[in-house]
Amino acid sequence: MTQQTDNTPQTAVQPAPTPYIRLRGLILLIIGLGMAKWQIYDPLHAKENGVTEVTISSTMMALGIILPILGLAIMVAGNSIEKFFADIQVDPKRLTWKSVAFLLTMALIGGGAWIWVQMALSAQGFH
Numbered sequence: 155m156t157q158q159t160d161n162t163p164q165t166a167v168q169p170a171p172t173p174y175i176r177l178r179g180l181i182l183l184i185i186g187l188g189m190a191k192w193q194i195y196d197p198l199h200a201k202e203n204g205v206t207e208v209t210i211s212s213t214m215m216a217l218g219i220i221l222p223i224l225g226l227a228i229m230v231a232g233n234s235i236e237k238f239f240a241d242i243q244v245d246p247k248r249l250t251w252k253s254v255a256f257l258l259t260m261a262l263i264g265g266g267a268w269i270w271v272q273m274a275l276s277a278q279g280f281h
Contacts, residue, residue, distance in 0.1 A: 175235070186218055189215075193215040194218055200278075220260055
């Protein structure tokens with residue numbers, strides 16, 4: 155008795171696309187731009203408005219930078235962004251060069267913006 159082999163190509167199972175992914179990206183973009191205005195733009199222009207004291211949060215400012223970038227990336231890439239984020243899962247047992255590079259890039263962007271805003275506020279006389 156001979157076995158018959160099936161020569162039909164097997165296709166990889168693709169995950170179902172996330173519905174409304176671009177809408178979610180737009181929402182992240184809007185929230186991030188609002189946080190950026192509140193934590194970056196307003197403090198930098200506080201002197202012009204006669205404000206004598208400015209308080210900013212490093213976490214909120216970092217979110218005000220990262221969320222618009224993430225939202226724009228999701229809006230442009232759509233469902234293909236999910237594969238990128240699946241590759242960069244932050245698991246201490248499974249760190250890859252892509253996840254480390256992504257995390258370092260986001261930390262450098264957030265930290266650089268924090269230093270820049272602090273220096274700009276110090277130049278305006280805020281301590």
